[in-house]
Amino acid sequence: MLVGFITAGDPGPDATFDIAAALVDGGVDIIELGIPFSDPIADGPTIQASSLRALNAGVTPPMVLEMADQIARSLNVPVVILTYYNPIFKMGDERFLKLALRSGVSGIVVPDLPPEESTGYRKFAQKEGIDTIYLATPSTNPKRLSNIVSATKGFLYVVPLFGVTGARESFDAYSGRVVREIVGKVDRKVPVAVGFGISKAEHVRSFVDQGADSVIVGSAIVRTIERNLNDRKKMLNELEGLAKDLSSIRTS
Amino acid sequence: MKFKEFPKGGKFGRFGGQYVPETLMPAVQELDKSYRKFKSDRNFKAELKHLLSNYAGRPTPLFFAGNLTKKCGGAKIYLKREDLLHGGAHKINNTLGQALLAKRMGKSRIIAETGAGQHGVATAMACALLGLKAEIYMGSEDVRRQNLNVFRMKLLGAEVHTVESGSKTLKDAINEAMRDWVTNLPTTYYLIGSVVGPHPYPMIVRDFQSVIGEEIKKQFRSITKGYPTAAVGCVGGGSNAMGTFYPLLDTPTKLVGVEAGGKGLGTGQHSASIGAGTEGVFHGMLTYVLQDEHGQVKETHSISAGLDYPGVGPEHSFLHVEKRVDYVSVTDDEAAKAFLELSRAEGILPALEPSHAVAHAMKMAKRMKKDESLVVTLSGRGDKDVGIIADYLGENI
Numbered sequence: 273m274l275v276g277f278i279t280a281g282d283p284g285p286d287a288t289f290d291i292a293a294a295l296v297d298g299g300v301d302i303i304e305l306g307i308p309f310s311d312p313i314a315d316g317p318t319i320q321a322s323s324l325r326a327l328n329a330g331v332t333p334p335m336v337l338e339m340a341d342q343i344a345r346s347l348n349v350p351v352v353i354l355t356y357y358n359p360i361f362k363m364g365d366e367r368f369l370k371l372a373l374r375s376g377v378s379g380i381v382v383p384d385l386p387p388e389e390s391t392g393y394r395k396f397a398q399k400e401g402i403d404t405i406y407l408a409t410p411s412t413n414p415k416r417l418s419n420i421v422s423a424t425k426g427f428l429y430v431v432p433l434f435g436v437t438g439a440r441e442s443f444d445a446y447s448g449r450v451v452r453e454i455v456g457k458v459d460r461k462v463p464v465a466v467g468f469g470i471s472k473a474e475h476v477r478s479f480v481d482q483g484a485d486s487v488i489v490g491s492a493i494v495r496t497i498e499r500n501l502n503d504r505k506k507m508l509n510e511l512e513g514l515a516k517d518l519s520s521i522r523t524s
Numbered sequence: 525m526k527f528k529e530f531p532k533g534g535k536f537g538r539f540g541g542q543y544v545p546e547t548l549m550p551a552v553q554e555l556d557k558s559y560r561k562f563k564s565d566r567n568f569k570a571e572l573k574h575l576l577s578n579y580a581g582r583p584t585p586l587f588f589a590g591n592l593t594k595k596c597g598g599a600k601i602y603l604k605r606e607d608l609l610h611g612g613a614h615k616i617n618n619t620l621g622q623a624l625l626a627k628r629m630g631k632s633r634i635i636a637e638t639g640a641g642q643h644g645v646a647t648a649m650a651c652a653l654l655g656l657k658a659e660i661y662m663g664s665e666d667v668r669r670q671n672l673n674v675f676r677m678k679l680l681g682a683e684v685h686t687v688e689s690g691s692k693t694l695k696d697a698i699n700e701a702m703r704d705w706v707t708n709l710p711t712t713y714y715l716i717g718s719v720v721g722p723h724p725y726p727m728i729v730r731d732f733q734s735v736i737g738e739e740i741k742k743q744f745r746s747i748t749k750g751y752p753t754a755a756v757g758c759v760g761g762g763s764n765a766m767g768t769f770y771p772l773l774d775t776p777t778k779l780v781g782v783e784a785g786g787k788g789l790g791t792g793q794h795s796a797s798i799g800a801g802t803e804g805v806f807h808g809m810l811t812y813v814l815q816d817e818h819g820q821v822k823e824t825h826s827i828s829a830g831l832d833y834p835g836v837g838p839e840h841s842f843l844h845v846e847k848r849v850d851y852v853s854v855t856d857d858e859a860a861k862a863f864l865e866l867s868r869a870e871g872i873l874p875a876l877e878p879s880h881a882v883a884h885a886m887k888m889a890k891r892m893k894k895d896e897s898l899v900v901t902l903s904g905r906g907d908k909d910v911g912i913i914a915d916y917l918g919e920n921i
Contacts, residue, residue, distance in 0.1 A: 303801065309820065310820040310821040311690065313698050313699050357805045358804050358813075359818055359819040359820075361803075361804060362817070362818060386546055386806070409545075410549075411549075412546060413550055420546070434708065434710070436707065442798065
């Protein structure tokens with residue numbers, strides 16, 4: 273499956289639904305909607321800039337959940353929210369999760385909320401039926417991985433490299449080994465999605481070959497949006513083309 | 525409550541914690557383990573003590589500011605002269621400790637953030653001394669207002685990366701340092717300069733800075749056989765204040781942290797995270813944060829780059845809610861005025877950061893009795909700030 277990430281409300285709140293629709297038309301299976309945050313420490317320059325555009329356009333967490341609602345219902349695709357923890361914390365775990373559930377959100381990824389800090393949040397989310405998606409990285413040791421695999425629901429988000437988000441030209445052989453090793457240890461307990469850096473169909477193929485069930489593409493999509501800020505029609509065409517190209521490698 | 529027993533499980537009450545990306549989790553856990561191991565290691569302690577005395581210049585004097593005391597007409601004012609340390613600020617206490625730790629952990633590359641540039645300079649010094657490579661992140665706004673320190677870092681062999689994102693100040697320098705750390709984790713040690721960030725940093729920095737308060741206690745005992753009535757320190761992230769307060773937490777000394785009130789708390793242009801912030805999760809910790817209703821972190825303002833930060837050390841947040849420490853704020857104008865008053869009264873140019881503490885200490889001293897005493901931690905010297913003061917006074921230098 274192909275997961276497509278966009279920063280919600282970039283370049284403006286009115287663009288997000290059309291962008292999601294173009295991605296879905298091109299073959300994206302799951303939309304991952306990012307809540308823009310002032311201090312995105314796990315993100316590279318592309319997503320930093322998109323967060324800033326969305327914040328400057330006045331985008332707030334409740335607005336993002338409304339966009340999620342519209343996308344999930346009208347396009348009939350699962351929507352996953354990606355957010356740093358502070359916007360959730362500020363609203364309150366329970367209030368945020370209830371609102372997300374009402375908005376048809378299937379799962380939530382919080383890159384700065386490790387399992388150790390989220391016992392209460394996780395319990396509540398899982399009771400409400402929202403997937404809590406956790407990450408595994410090259411530095412995750414076997415003991416942590418087994419805890420993370422028990423905590424994650426929906427899928428396990430595997431980061432195949434040391435670094436922040438950002439489209440890459442190529443991956444070291446190391447990244448493939450990381451994915452294969454984690455896939456082996458997960459042992460089909462939960463689907464594995466690989467994300468960070470993926471920008472080309474050949475990357476998709478190589479991670480699928482290593483056993484990934486899904487791939488997540490973010491910066492390559494956001495970069496396409498950024499390149500076409502003044503021409504919405506061209507933006508949507510290129511996004512659909514990119515999605516077609518990336519989804520030409522079907523994972524199953 | 526036994527305040528000195530914290531952190532427990534990485535937390536100060538509900539504050540602190542480890543809100544970091546998964547890549548960093550094993551690293552902060554390893555750091556916690558290594559620190560606990562070396563903290564009580566006899567060789568490590570001896571080496572640090574040796575460097576603190578013979579390289580950094582400890583102990584620093586506790587100076588009775590007779591002229592300032594007379595001027596205020598109340599409590600006796602003492603200055604803890606961290607400004608006399610090598611590098612001109614208290615920051616060297618922490619960088620020597622952490623650089624020694626990094627070396628023992630087998631790391632060869634050190635990264636650090638800096639606001640006013642004092643932590644960057646102190647990191648560059650410790651790394652030059654111990655043969656480590658130093659790379660410093662600094663916001664472009666701070667590079668502009670503290671350009672002398674930028675060149676000092678370069679002279680000391682450090683590489684300085686100018687950060688153009690966000691408000692281009694300390695918070696953005698920390699963001700960029702964290703991104704570097706995630707990318708270069710296997711070789712790199714992140715040497716945080718204040719009592720902020722994920723556990724164990726707030727504890728490590730506090731412990732290395734506690735030499736300030738330990739010395740104050742000892743020096744004060746030799747003067748009066750008792751404890752100071754009050755101790756005052758400025759708080760941005762809060763490392764010099766935490767180092768001053770921690771050894772005094774279980775004594776009767778009244779403790780006061782002074783935040784940067786900028787142009788006044790009502791204007792929104794300030795850095796008073798405890799005074800005007802709300803609880804949030806930022807830079808890996810749960811603490812008081814200046815943020816909007818949706819959890820977006822706000823841009824801050826202070827005349828002093830070192831206090832210009834929208835968060836605060838989690839232990840300060842804890843001591844605030846437990847009411848063990850009072851947190852107040854002082855405006856840019858009051859701090860600049862205190863800078864001038866101390867310079868003229870005692871012949872000491874304080875940095876703008878502790879000028880905030882001096883301003884509040886003078887207010888307090890006036891209301892206190894003559895047989896009472898007050899210690900102000902003078903965390904750094906003011907040479908780096910003379911240009912800002914000249915601008916403030918409208919003078920060309």
